[in-house]
Amino acid sequence: MLEFYRQMSLIRRFEEKAGQMYGQGLIGGFCHLYIGQEAIVVGFQSALKKGDGVITGYRSHGHAIVTGASSKEVMAELTGRDAGIARGKGGSMHMFDPEAGFYGGHGIVGAQVPLGAGLAFAAKYKGDDSVILAYFGDGAANQGQVYETFNMAKLWSLPIVFIVENNQYAMGTSVARSSGQQELFRRGEGFGIPGKLVDGMNVLEVRAAADEAVAHVRAGKGPLLLELKTYRYRGHSMSDPAKYRTREEVKTTREERDPITFIKKRLLEDGETEETLKVIDNEIKAEVADVADFAQNAPEPDPSELYTDILVES
Amino acid sequence: MPIEITMPALSPTMESGTLAKWLKSEGDMISAGDIIAEIETDKATMEVEAVDDGKLARLLVTEGTEDVPVGQVIAVLLEEGEDESVLDEIVTKAEQKSQKPEKKAKADESDDGQSEEAPAVLPARPRAASVPDEEEIPAGTEMVKQTVREALRDAMAEEMRRDDTVFVMGEEVAEYQGAYKVTQGLLEEFGDKRVVDTPITEYGFAGVGTGAALGGLRPIVEFMTFNFSMQAIDAIVNSAAKQRYMAGGKITIPIVFRGPNGAAARVAAQHSQNLAPWYASVPGLKVIAPYSAADAKGLLKAAIRDQNPIVFLENEIMYGHSFDVPKLDDFVLPIGKAKVVRKGSDVTIVAYSIAVREALKAADALAEEGIEAEVVDLRTLRPLDMDTVVASVRKTNRCVVVEEGWPVCSISSEISARLMEEAFDYLDAPVTRVTNEDTPTPYAANLEKLWLISPEKIVRAVKAVCYRD
Numbered sequence: 001m002l003e004f005y006r007q008m009s010l011i012r013r014f015e016e017k018a019g020q021m022y023g024q025g026l027i028g029g030f031c032h033l034y035i036g037q038e039a040i041v042v043g044f045q046s047a048l049k050k051g052d053g054v055i056t057g058y059r060s061h062g063h064a065i066v067t068g069a070s071s072k073e074v075m076a077e078l079t080g081r082d083a084g085i086a087r088g089k090g091g092s093m094h095m096f097d098p099e100a101g102f103y104g105g106h107g108i109v110g111a112q113v114p115l116g117a118g119l120a121f122a123a124k125y126k127g128d129d130s131v132i133l134a135y136f137g138d139g140a141a142n143q144g145q146v147y148e149t150f151n152m153a154k155l156w157s158l159p160i161v162f163i164v165e166n167n168q169y170a171m172g173t174s175v176a177r178s179s180g181q182q183e184l185f186r187r188g189e190g191f192g193i194p195g196k197l198v199d200g201m202n203v204l205e206v207r208a209a210a211d212e213a214v215a216h217v218r219a220g221k222g223p224l225l226l227e228l229k230t231y232r233y234r235g236h237s238m239s240d241p242a243k244y245r246t247r248e249e250v251k252t253t254r255e256e257r258d259p260i261t262f263i264k265k266r267l268l269e270d271g272e273t274e275e276t277l278k279v280i281d282n283e284i285k286a287e288v289a290d291v292a293d294f295a296q297n298a299p300e301p302d303p304s305e306l307y308t309d310i311l312v313e314s
Numbered sequence: 315m316p317i318e319i320t321m322p323a324l325s326p327t328m329e330s331g332t333l334a335k336w337l338k339s340e341g342d343m344i345s346a347g348d349i350i351a352e353i354e355t356d357k358a359t360m361e362v363e364a365v366d367d368g369k370l371a372r373l374l375v376t377e378g379t380e381d382v383p384v385g386q387v388i389a390v391l392l393e394e395g396e397d398e399s400v401l402d403e404i405v406t407k408a409e410q411k412s413q414k415p416e417k418k419a420k421a422d423e424s425d426d427g428q429s430e431e432a433p434a435v436l437p438a439r440p441r442a443a444s445v446p447d448e449e450e451i452p453a454g455t456e457m458v459k460q461t462v463r464e465a466l467r468d469a470m471a472e473e474m475r476r477d478d479t480v481f482v483m484g485e486e487v488a489e490y491q492g493a494y495k496v497t498q499g500l501l502e503e504f505g506d507k508r509v510v511d512t513p514i515t516e517y518g519f520a521g522v523g524t525g526a527a528l529g530g531l532r533p534i535v536e537f538m539t540f541n542f543s544m545q546a547i548d549a550i551v552n553s554a555a556k557q558r559y560m561a562g563g564k565i566t567i568p569i570v571f572r573g574p575n576g577a578a579a580r581v582a583a584q585h586s587q588n589l590a591p592w593y594a595s596v597p598g599l600k601v602i603a604p605y606s607a608a609d610a611k612g613l614l615k616a617a618i619r620d621q622n623p624i625v626f627l628e629n630e631i632m633y634g635h636s637f638d639v640p641k642l643d644d645f646v647l648p649i650g651k652a653k654v655v656r657k658g659s660d661v662t663i664v665a666y667s668i669a670v671r672e673a674l675k676a677a678d679a680l681a682e683e684g685i686e687a688e689v690v691d692l693r694t695l696r697p698l699d700m701d702t703v704v705a706s707v708r709k710t711n712r713c714v715v716v717e718e719g720w721p722v723c724s725i726s727s728e729i730s731a732r733l734m735e736e737a738f739d740y741l742d743a744p745v746t747r748v749t750n751e752d753t754p755t756p757y758a759a760n761l762e763k764l765w766l767i768s769p770e771k772i773v774r775a776v777k778a779v780c781y782r783d
Contacts, residue, residue, distance in 0.1 A: 020365045023322030025384050030326065040565065053529070087562030096561035103528055104561070108552050114518050125481070125531055139726015148518025155513070208521040214470065239325030247349075303434045306373060309563035310597050312621035313443070 001273065004203045005263050006280050008038040010258060011062045013288045014071055015234075016077055018061065023240045026296055027078045029094045034062035036233040039259035040165055041066050041313060043206025046134055047214050051128060053101045054193030055116040056135035058093035059165075059232075060105040063135065068100030075295035082305070083298040089309065110136060113157070113162070117149045120158035120223075123140050127258050128171040132160045139170025141184050150191040161213045162188070162225045165200065171236040172244040185227035200228030201257045204266070231257065316404055317366050319390040321375075326358045331355045332380045333388060342370045350389070368393045371401055374408055376571065429530055442697030445651040450612070457638035460674050461652060465607035465639055466572075466628065468495050469614035470534060474504055476599070477532060479515040483510040483523055484536030484573075493538045494574060494633055520546030520571065521614045524554045524623075527569040532618060537573035540589050540627060547592070554623040555598030570617045572626035575603070576667060577766060579631065583754035588719030590666070593625040594695040594728075600649055601696040603627040605670035607637035607695055612647030627695075629668045652699035654706065658686035661776050664729055665716040666692040669767060673716050676772035685780055695725055703729065704737045711742040712779040717765050721749040743779040748772050 015033040022031045034041070037059075045054070045066040051193050056063045064074050069085050076083030078092055083094050086105075095105035103119060114132030121129045125165040140146060153160055164184045168175055185195035198209040206228065211262050213224045230254045235242045242250075264277060321331065322660040332354040344364045351362040355684055368391040375388045382388065387408035388402060391686060391745075417510040461469075472478045481504075486493045488501040501509040512519040517539065523535040537543045543550065557565045576588040594601045600622055605612040611627065655670060656677050665673040670691045677687040688706050692699065707713050711734060714728035726747040733745050751765045778783060 016365055023365075024320055025323045028326060033631075035641060039579050055525075084562070085561055086564070089562050090560040094501075094560035096557075098528075098561075098564055104557070104565075106553070108548060111521060111548060114521025114549065115525035115528060118522040118527070119529040120525075121522055122526045122529025122531045125526070126478075127316055145517045148513075148515040151513055151515065151520065152518055152522055156510075194744075205596050232748075238323075239328075239357075241360045306435045306437050309559050309561075311600070312558070312566055 001204075001263060001267055001270070002273040002280070004042055004278070005260070005267060005277065005282055006284070007042045007066055008203065008260050008263065009041070009281065010071065010284050010287070011038045011065060013254075013284050014065065014075070014291070015061060015293050016207045017232065018075065018290050019238065021079070021292060021296075023119060027092070028080065029091055030234065031056070031078070031217075031238045032059040033232070033234045034059055036253070036259070037165055037167060037200065038062060038232045039206050039263075040163070040200045040205035040230060042208045043203045044163065046133070047210035048133070048208055051101065051130040053103055053119045053123070053130065053132045054135070055119065055132065056105065057102040057112055057137060057140060058105070058107045059110065059137070060095050062095060064102060064105065064147045067097060067102035069095065069097045069102065071291045072294050075291045076298050079295040079298070081295060081298040082301040083294070087254040087305065087309070088301045089305070102224070103148075110140035110146050112136065113140065113143075113146045114149045116209060117153050117158055117160055120153065123159055124156070130159065130216055131214050133163055134160055135163045136167055137170060138166040138168065138184060139173070139178070140174050141187060142178060147191070150188055150193055150223070150225075154191045154193050157215045158249065159221065160223045161217055162193070162223060164225070164227045165230055166227055167230050167232040170238065170242065173239070174244065177253040183227075184223060188223075188225035193223050195225040195227065197227050197229065200230035201259045201262065204257060217226065221266070226309075315365070316371065316396060316400060316678055317368065317393065318408065319350070319364075319389040319391055320405070321382045321384050321386045321388050322353070324355060325357065327375045328355055328384060330381045330383045333375050333377060333382050334359065336373055336377055338370050339372060340373055340682060344370055364391075366391060366393070368396075369400060372405055374405065387419055396686055402693070441538060441727045442650055442699065444701050445648045445699065450647060451640045452610075456615060456641040458641050459460070459636045460607050460639040461634055461636050462610050462628070463494070463496055463633040465499070465611035466614055466746075467489045467498055469611045470497070471500060471596055472620070473615055473618040474508060475552060478508075478560075479530065480532045480534065480535060481508040481510065482534045483512055483519060485512055485514055485538045487536050492536070494564045494630060496628075496633070497536065499525070516542045516545040517549060520549035521553060523569055523571075523745050524549055527554070527567045527623075528557070528565065529728060532568050534572060534618060537571065539578070539630070540573050540575035541585050541587060542573065543573070543589065550593070550599070550623070550625065551596050555596050559598060566621050567623045568621045570614075570624045570626050572614070572617075573628060574630035574633070575627035576629050577750070577755060580757060580759065580762060582598050582757040586755040588717070588750075590627055590719060591724045591728075594725060596748065599623055599625055599696060600694070601625045601627065602649060602694050603667040604693055605632070605667055605691050606636070608639045608645070609647060609691070611639055613649065613693065614735070615644075615646045616649050619646070627667065632671070650694045650697045650699055651692055652702040653691045654688060654702065655691045656687065656689040658688035658710070660686045660710055661712040661714060661780055662688050662690060662710045663705070663716060663772065663776065664690045664692060664703055666725065669718045672711065672718070672767050672769050673772060676776065677768040679769060680774050680776055683774060683782075685782070687776060698728070698732070700732050700736060703733070707733060707737045708740045711740055713745045714748060714772065714775045714779060715745065715765060716748045716772055719745060721752055724749060743781070745777050748774045748775045
């Protein structure tokens with residue numbers, strides 16, 4: 001639990017810093033923050049073993065950090081530096097660390113879902129028992145390719161868990177305004193894929209659901225669909241005026257359902273001390289400050305890098 | 315250390331904004347997440363959230379100030395227990411900075427490694443690696459007659475025997491033996507694990523194939539025809555072609571997308587078109603479009619072994635045509651190498667895929683009138699082998715480019731432009747193009763014939779550049 005607290009706090013502080021640096025013009029382009037959704041990726045990652053794979057959409061900083069990338073590499077990617085996880089060529093939406101089982105970081109809404117099924121296809125083809133987690137949002141849940149993928153995943157019984165991170169707003173459009181059928185966990189039923197609704201703000205529930213789902217899929221019983229109800233506190237991206245929801249809604253969620261406040265309370269109830277948590281907080285604060293400093297001072301890619309990494313030269 | 319709150323950038327393009335309203339006053343205690351101000355940009359009014367906790371010690375920009383540049387210090391925050399005595403110095407410094415607006419955000423970042431205004435020198439665009447002229451088929455090799463269809467099937471079967479990560483997926487590739495029978499017999503030899511029938515779901519299976527390549531396999535994804543690849547073009551362009559670059563080289567996607575491309579016969583506009591220029595315009599792809607059965611075999615084998623995403627364009631009308639194919643255990647051709655398929659000294663005709671057949675027919679007709687045409691088969695469209703094209707044009711000083719496809723933004727327009735850049739001084743006549751007409755493919759037999767390239771059209775163009783009538 002302490003490790004959950006540490007990882008979730010790291011993502012939170014990292015993202016706050018990224019938001020700040022975006023405001024300072026140090027991070028360019030689009031920047032989608034994961035603040036509010038930390039429990040999901042932290043809970044799921046803790047249920048995986050080496051060899052398992054993770055793929056997600058453009059809100060990818062948290063996924064990159066918990067799958068094993070250093071926060072330094074992720075921040076340096078955001079500032080577009082050579083030391084970045086994609087050597088400054090991918091940016092916020094395109095982070096990759098295949099050795100750690102992290103397959104991106106994909107900018108086109110929903111496109112990561114068939115790619116995830118392809119990874120699962122490869123796992124099954126090779127006969128290993130690895131499992132793929134394919135994350136996508138409530139917005140991507142309306143993309144046709146997601147359903148093409150559901151069909152093939154079930155048809156071929158692929159080892160994949162589909163995870164809808166339902167933060168309730170696809171950019172500025174709420175689920176209610178975009179979905180005829182709003183229980184997203186039921187979207188697999190027509191394909192024979194069982195679904196389940198999970199509280200994505202409660203890391204312990206996420207972990208329990210992840211254990212169950214990963215075991216089911218690893219045992220060769222076919223794909224599953226989990227809907228994780230969550231909330232993003234910040235705008236869709238940094239340039240979002242957020243006029244589609246009330247400030248009260250954000251404030252209430254933050255006060256009553258915050259995933260970090262929740263786990264902190266549980267830890268204190270279980271006998272952890274404020275001091276222990278404070279030590280962790282301070283370590284994270286120092287790490288993030290260090291990372292931000294590194295990411296601002298690391299050199300940009302050499303101009304000669306413009307033409308590299310396009311093709312594998314044989 | 316007091317915290318400087320700067321004018322935030324609220325979008326990728328914002329350079330300045332109006333500080334419309336302060337929602338907190340000097341002396342207020344604020345915590346992270348509190349809204350402290352409203353900013354107006356040309357697009358919207360946005361709220362500024364505090365990032366840190368502390369006491370809002372000074373507001374440096376008054377409400378209603380317009381054109382506040384991004385990065386200018388707008389307020390100073392004191393953290394718990396900090397002394398106000400340091401404030402004056404910080405405020406003075408911040409005000410000095412705002413006097414020089416053009417340097418504002420960067421003034422204290424001159425050593426941050428971010429190149430500012432010094433224009434970086436653009437590195438030279440690397441030329442496609444020149445493939446040496448080598449004898450592709452050793453002298454004395456026995457040749458066997460084979461159709462393009464059989465050659466393609468043999469290429470896949472040989473590579474599947476050689477490497478068990480190679481598999482084929484697509485619509486009707488297994489039980490049905492291929493909609494055009496290109497995968498005939500593969501299911502029987504390799505089983506349904508490696509010859510996979512998909513539902514009719516091009517976007518989905520092009521993505522699944524790309525993911526399988528990401529996961530370490532070597533997929534051959536068959537499109538029943540490339541017309542349907544437009545459903546899947548996002549997977550090919552955005553997912554397959556760009557991932558390696560976006561990952562800083564950490565990813566390889568060894569995948570072949572193959573199937574018939576170009577005009578078929580009497581199937582009208584949606585099932586009859588050449589998409590080669592679409593794919594050939596995308597960095598991160600290699601694009602191959604062979605004409606003969608031998609080239610189809612040698613290049614498909616090379617494509618399957620290549621580490622990159624490859625678009626391999628076949629032609630339905632050519633599937634049943636027979637050619638000499640070398641009887642070799644492992645016949646692999648280099649990708650990126652054009653081939654002179656007929657030697658000549660008066661004019662160069664550049665073509666690819668089925669247009670090579672039309673060009674060769676035209677060359678025969680021209681020879682009877684005393685014009686010796688050299689015919690260059692491009693074979694690979696990306697990277698383009700301009701070395702071979704330019705070498706021929708230097709010799710003949712005239713060039714006609716033939717393409718069974720639309721004229722606008724085409725392979726032939728690319729060749730024309732490149733010849734202007736690379737062989738202008740060697741040209742005795744304008745580079746001329748013979749392409750299909752610039753309309754959707756018509757159904758009526760007479761209109762379709764009018765629409766397509768033909769040997770007659772090529773002959774006319776060649777005579778024009780040779781100033782003969």
